Amino acid sequence: MFHLIVNVCLSVAPLECAPVLLPAGDAATQQSCMSQARRIADDWLQDRPQLRGEGPRCVDNADLAAAPLTELAPGVHVFQGDPVQMEQSPDGRIANLGVIEGRDSVAVIDAGVSRAQGQAMYVAIRRMTDKPISHLVLTHMHPDHVLGAQVMAEAGATIVAHHAMANALQYRAGTYLENLQRLFPPAEWIATAVALPDLGVTDADSIDLGDRRVDLRAWPSAHTDNDLTALDVATGTFFTGDLVFRDLTPVVDGSLSGWLSWLQGEPAGQARLIVPGHGEPTADWALAHRPQQDFLKALAEATRARIAEGIPMSEAVPLIAKDLETFAPSWNSFDMTVARDATAAYKELEWE
Ligand SMILES: [Zn+2]
Known part of the structure; x- marks a missing residue:
């Protein structure tokens, strides 16, 4: 082609x-x-x-550069991002992205941080198959997952996301694009623009690729207020988006209590392979979610303790970060994320 x-x-x-x-x-x-x-x-x-x-x-x-994809299960291909924060990456390609190939069409899970990354994914997909790309599923609003979407939209994909995602992304789009331009050289962001979802999932929905089905589920506020998961039923591959972080420090941008409840609810069900938003895919749900659960629980406990002591937020945040220091060696980009998490946790939990 x-x-x-x-x-x-x-x-x-x-x-x-x-x-x-x-x-x-x-x-x-x-x-x-x-x-x-x-x-x-x-x-x-x-x-x-x-x-x-x-x-x-x-x-x-x-003759074009393609994103490196690994086939983790039959017809399920994954690009694995570098699990660090954008500020520590040369190009922002930090999120995991997926491709599910069915008999009739292809679904893409998340689009990457820029048009350049979306294009590299598109070249990789077209190297495998010329089937139509029927759907682009966006797991949530964050820029490392969505800013490559226009490429898939131009290729004919219907963009599907959580029903709350369109408004949330539209509200933040200007800031996301400015950050991209501040962090990376122009060749990484030229022609990058926001593409909003065509379809919003309110609770559950599914995508038909001919011989296989992808089940989508929109969740209450957790990592963000617009988290959506995708399960490839044929292989039991569960794309969690950023509801699961591995290696990279989890970012709270929705609800800490909501996220902890999600983790307790056995959301992976019978899934046989977990593809987190960041970090290594794994067949083991416990391995996938426990370290994150431990971190988020400790964050909630430390925050509640400082609130109970009556310490105002500006003074509490560095203390909470210090309380969590033992987690630092296990998580990338810890220092730049933990204060932000403590701030989000304090604002949420002070109203309990
Ligand atoms: Zn995210």
């Missing part, structure tokens, strides 16, 4: 450029790709005055 590539530069900084892949231009031969390249590129650029495009070209799939 040939892909249409446009070298896109910032209108305000014409030397800052990156290759943008436009899925609408996919074609079986170079010639058929080139015959429509200019029209498709012009249409795409027309809505984006902040960008300028040069010379559309058509490139064989084999």
